[in-house]
Amino acid sequence: MARYIVRRILWGVLMLAIVSAVVFVMFYVFPSADPAELRAGRNASPQQVETIRHALGLDKPIYEQYWEYMKGIVLHFDFGYSYQSSADVRTLILDRLPATIWLVTGAAILWLLMGLPVGIISAIKRRSPLDRATMVTSLAFISAPVFWLGLVALYLFADGVGKLPIFPGQGSYITANTIPEKADSMILPWFVLAAASAAIYARYLRSSMIDVMSEDYIRTARAKGVPERSVIMRHGVRSAITPIVTLLGLDVGVLLAGNAILTETVFNIPGVGRLVFTSIERSDLPVIQGVTLFGAFFIIVFNLIVDIAYAYLDPRVRYR
Amino acid sequence: MRLRWLKVLVPVLAVAGLAVALASCGGGGGGEEESVTSSKFAPPTAPPDNAQKGGTLTVISSGDVDYIDPGAAYYQYTYMIDGALDRPLLSWPPDETQRPQPDLAEGEDLSSDGKTLTFKLKSGIKYSPPVNREVKSADVKYAIERALLPGVANGYVAAYLGDIEGFKEAEAAAKEDPTTAPDISGIETPDDRTIVFHLTQSTGLTAEQALSLPISSPVPEEYAKQYDAENPSTYGENQVNVGPYMLESYSPGKEINLVRNPNWDPSTDYRPAYLDKINVESGFTDTVSATKKILAGNAEINGDFSPPAQGVKLAATQYADQMTLTPSGGNRYIALNTSEPPFDDINIRKAVIANSDRTALVATRGGPLVGPVATHFIPPEIPGFEEAGGLKGPPDLDFVQNPQGDPNLAADYMKKAGFDSGKCEGSVCDITMVGENQPPDKDSAEVAKSQFEELGFNVNLQEVNGDVMYTKFCNVPKNEPNVCPNVGWIKDFNDGQAILDVPFNGASIVPSNNSNWPLLDDKSINEAMDKAKLLTDPDQRAEAWGKVDADIMAQAPAIPWIWDNQANLASSDVAVVINKFNATADLSFTSLTK
Numbered sequence: 001m002a003r004y005i006v007r008r009i010l011w012g013v014l015m016l017a018i019v020s021a022v023v024f025v026m027f028y029v030f031p032s033a034d035p036a037e038l039r040a041g042r043n044a045s046p047q048q049v050e051t052i053r054h055a056l057g058l059d060k061p062i063y064e065q066y067w068e069y070m071k072g073i074v075l076h077f078d079f080g081y082s083y084q085s086s087a088d089v090r091t092l093i094l095d096r097l098p099a100t101i102w103l104v105t106g107a108a109i110l111w112l113l114m115g116l117p118v119g120i121i122s123a124i125k126r127r128s129p130l131d132r133a134t135m136v137t138s139l140a141f142i143s144a145p146v147f148w149l150g151l152v153a154l155y156l157f158a159d160g161v162g163k164l165p166i167f168p169g170q171g172s173y174i175t176a177n178t179i180p181e182k183a184d185s186m187i188l189p190w191f192v193l194a195a196a197s198a199a200i201y202a203r204y205l206r207s208s209m210i211d212v213m214s215e216d217y218i219r220t221a222r223a224k225g226v227p228e229r230s231v232i233m234r235h236g237v238r239s240a241i242t243p244i245v246t247l248l249g250l251d252v253g254v255l256l257a258g259n260a261i262l263t264e265t266v267f268n269i270p271g272v273g274r275l276v277f278t279s280i281e282r283s284d285l286p287v288i289q290g291v292t293l294f295g296a297f298f299i300i301v302f303n304l305i306v307d308i309a310y311a312y313l314d315p316r317v318r319y320r
Numbered sequence: 321m322r323l324r325w326l327k328v329l330v331p332v333l334a335v336a337g338l339a340v341a342l343a344s345c346g347g348g349g350g351g352e353e354e355s356v357t358s359s360k361f362a363p364p365t366a367p368p369d370n371a372q373k374g375g376t377l378t379v380i381s382s383g384d385v386d387y388i389d390p391g392a393a394y395y396q397y398t399y400m401i402d403g404a405l406d407r408p409l410l411s412w413p414p415d416e417t418q419r420p421q422p423d424l425a426e427g428e429d430l431s432s433d434g435k436t437l438t439f440k441l442k443s444g445i446k447y448s449p450p451v452n453r454e455v456k457s458a459d460v461k462y463a464i465e466r467a468l469l470p471g472v473a474n475g476y477v478a479a480y481l482g483d484i485e486g487f488k489e490a491e492a493a494a495k496e497d498p499t500t501a502p503d504i505s506g507i508e509t510p511d512d513r514t515i516v517f518h519l520t521q522s523t524g525l526t527a528e529q530a531l532s533l534p535i536s537s538p539v540p541e542e543y544a545k546q547y548d549a550e551n552p553s554t555y556g557e558n559q560v561n562v563g564p565y566m567l568e569s570y571s572p573g574k575e576i577n578l579v580r581n582p583n584w585d586p587s588t589d590y591r592p593a594y595l596d597k598i599n600v601e602s603g604f605t606d607t608v609s610a611t612k613k614i615l616a617g618n619a620e621i622n623g624d625f626s627p628p629a630q631g632v633k634l635a636a637t638q639y640a641d642q643m644t645l646t647p648s649g650g651n652r653y654i655a656l657n658t659s660e661p662p663f664d665d666i667n668i669r670k671a672v673i674a675n676s677d678r679t680a681l682v683a684t685r686g687g688p689l690v691g692p693v694a695t696h697f698i699p700p701e702i703p704g705f706e707e708a709g710g711l712k713g714p715p716d717l718d719f720v721q722n723p724q725g726d727p728n729l730a731a732d733y734m735k736k737a738g739f740d741s742g743k744c745e746g747s748v749c750d751i752t753m754v755g756e757n758q759p760p761d762k763d764s765a766e767v768a769k770s771q772f773e774e775l776g777f778n779v780n781l782q783e784v785n786g787d788v789m790y791t792k793f794c795n796v797p798k799n800e801p802n803v804c805p806n807v808g809w810i811k812d813f814n815d816g817q818a819i820l821d822v823p824f825n826g827a828s829i830v831p832s833n834n835s836n837w838p839l840l841d842d843k844s845i846n847e848a849m850d851k852a853k854l855l856t857d858p859d860q861r862a863e864a865w866g867k868v869d870a871d872i873m874a875q876a877p878a879i880p881w882i883w884d885n886q887a888n889l890a891s892s893d894v895a896v897v898i899n900k901f902n903a904t905a906d907l908s909f910t911s912l913t914k
Contacts (some may be wrong), residue, residue, distance in 0.1 A: 034434075034791040034832070037791045037795065037832060038787060039473055039792075040473055040833065041473065041475020041476070043394075043476040043822060044475050044833055045478045045482075046830050046831065046833065047478075047831070048473070049480060049833050051470045051494065051495045051831065052473050054495070055470035055471065055498050055551050056470075080553055082572070084386075085387065085572040085573070086387065086389070086552035086554070086556065092572060121529045135749070151606070154609060160612070160613050160616055161609060161616065169609075169613065170606065170609050170610070171601055171603070174574065174575060175599075265606070266606060268601075268604050268606075270571075270573060274572065274573070274603060281785060282787060283787055283788075283791075312686065
């Protein structure tokens with residue numbers, strides 16, 4: 001197992017290098033705004049623009065720019081400065097990360113708490129009215145765009161603008177100082193972000209449980225007199241949950257990488273997703289690069305955690 | 321400056337059909353539009369007699385300041401915040417729109433030849449902690465010199481202060497050593513309270529106006545140089561202030577917190593500074609929700625966004641006391657590339673302008689409440705506006721007289737251009753247009769496209785991100801399309817030069833970062849502008865620049881279609897005071913009522 005982990009870490013480092021090179025080339029080669037002109041402003045003379053271009057190192061060959069950038073990261077953990085705000089990229093990302101972690105962690109707990117029981121019960125009570133109702137509802141939540149759900153949630157429940165103003169509204173995370181206040185401000189965003197994922201997880205688990213519950217070893221366990229609850233939870237769910245674990249690892253990694261952008265925008269949560277969106281709008285390459293690398297890092301780490309978790313969940317899996 | 325101020329982020333649920341409702345709400349358009357200052361949404365420019373001290377105001381914004389560093393700031397929204405933190409040599413009290421008034425300076429003297437500008441600084445003005453000492457004239461000199469550093473990168477210093485003696489040498493020195501602010505020899509500080517600017521030309525009035533911007537707010541060199549040695553400079557986050565407030569904290573894209581400056585002496589300042597604290601919160605990209613939050617909430621005002629059409633209607637109909645409309649000092653126009661066919665033909669350009677239904681373009685931004693139909697380029701309340709024809713426009717230019725378009729007149733001009741049918745025919749009519757991909761600019765571009773097509777043009781409209789539109793297409797003459805539909809200009813200060821020189825002077829055409837989008841290069845207009853820049857009498861300048869505006873319009877290089885009003889919102893418990901120069905709330909005069 002240790003050798004496996006080391007091998008995966010080394011592959012992860014290589015992946016990060018490839019991702020950084022691809023992003024660098026993409027924004028260098030494809031049409032995007034000129035960062036030197038954006039930095040110089042509207043009335044700047046050509047000489048000023050060139051002075052800034054030189055100061056930012058943008059007049060160097062692309063491979064030299066990339067080399068300097070990677071040297072800064074590896075030796076100093078320095079991701080450079082935003083072309084737009086001149087803020088340190090590492091500080092920008094680390095400043096935004098807690099909000100995204102709050103959002104994703106809470107939402108993940110919620111969608112597991114909602115989706116897994118629904119999936120199990122639907123599988124056990126297959127084709128019952130309850131099963132049909134939950135599956136139709138889950139389809140509705142999967143189909144509803146998250147930004148639409150978010151806006152509806154605000155207009156219904158948000159303080160100040162909602163019909164039933166029982167939850168804090170847009171921007172309440174920024175003004176929250178204590179942990180209870182932060183949690184309070186996240187209730188609506190958690191439910192909005194969790195809704196579609198809970199529905200997907202319910203459907204996945206239902207499908208997986210249906211397959212597993214028809215296996216021979218389940219029939220054997222029943223034949224041996226194992227209580228039905230144990231058959232379902234210890235034998236059925238344990239086998240059926242492995243694809244859910246894969247999904248969870250990917251989902252959390254991707255959301256931490258900035259994919260919660262729509263929820264963050266609707267609820268004005270200053271997270272990583274919003275940061276990368278505004279950076280793409282402004283062609284702020286250092287920030288885009290930084291967020292992409294952070295995102296790739298999270299995805300690689302969570303994939304590794306998932307793979308290690310398999311070894312504990314499924315005794316048949318052994319890593320060398 | 322290029323029109324960045326009026327950034328309106330229309331959310332997914334914005335309703336386009338409000339244009340009709342708003343048109344009936346706001347009265348007639350075009351030349352008969354009454355001045356917005358006399359309407360029920362006129363901005364208050366003085367605090368109430370019973371204004372109360374204390375409290376915390378929250379400014380709700382969709383985006384962030386461009387730069388928190390006053391030396392780099394070049395954005396109306398940033399000026400709103402800088403106005404509470406900093407004190408330039410001159411500044412604009414809320415009701416002043418003609419000439420800036422002494423602020424850090426107690427007086428100024430412009431020599432009769434317009435080449436020497438002398439300021440005497442007030443005494444007793446001190447920096448916020450940790451510097452704490454009294455301001456001296458060398459600090460103002462340093463503030464301007466550091467603007468040349470690439471790590472600060474001020475966007476207007478060369479345009480407006482480039483005539484200071486020794487400026488070019490200083491620029492070269494900054495390129496050689498980007499970590500040390502260069503010396504500009506033409507800025508003299510004979511003693512701690514006197515600063516003298518020696519100019520190579522008689523552009524003293526222009527320099528005076530530029531010195532009303534944050535660039536001349538003092539910066540202590542002994543404290544700032546450590547931050548300015550970095551690239552980019554980190555002085556902004558660590559700045560010290562001389563205004564009634566100081567920067568407590570800045571988190572880019574998230575929040576800015578201002579608290580009272582303990583070293584501020586109110587006897588040296590015209591600002592009353594009622595509030596104890598000002599919190600700026602960014603990221604409210606859903607401006608409909610943000611509008612509702614402000615109107616229904618407490619102690620809040622809008623920051624960088626104008627409410628979208630739906631928000632304007634809500635405010636105008638249900639919260640009329642909580643919205644004000646102020647001329648922003650900006651225009652919007654559709655630039656026609658005059659350097660190549662088909663728009664190198666003046667008759668075709670006149671036809672396009674005659675045909676354009678400018679009220680339909682105004683409707684894309686919400687209707688008459690958001691601004692009168694433009695008939696030339698200098699906006700209302702800027703000297704030269706009346707001289708150029710006022711709301712009705714230059715009277716001898718028939719092609720701008722009908723804001724709803726005059727297809728018959730357009731056809732006549734097309735015939736003069738050689739198109740007997742009155743419409744464009746042939747391959748010369750295949751034109752490209754590059755516009756923005758976000759509403760409402762996207763909507764304006766699409767309306768413009770349909771109006772060009774009515775005249776027989778085949779329009780290839782490409783919609784791209786705003787920054788790409790400028791830096792890859794419209795700002796690069798060799799890549800410039802036939803039409804740039806989403807351009808405009810907003811004044812840097814209240815003078816015709818600030819509106820017309822960069823966008824229409826042939827000498828300002830550059831290979832990149834170009835803002836003369838029509839690529840207009842008319843020798844007589846260029847000469848008239850160069851003469852007008854040197855005038856030192858304000859009335860003569862207004863006359864001269866008004867004539868330049870009319871002459872530019874006579875060349876038909878663009879379709880001006882709106883002079884924007886800036887809509888400002890406030891919660892019911894905010895006694896907002898609007899600064900007419902900046903068209904935003906003046907944080908130093910605004911107070912809470914309970």
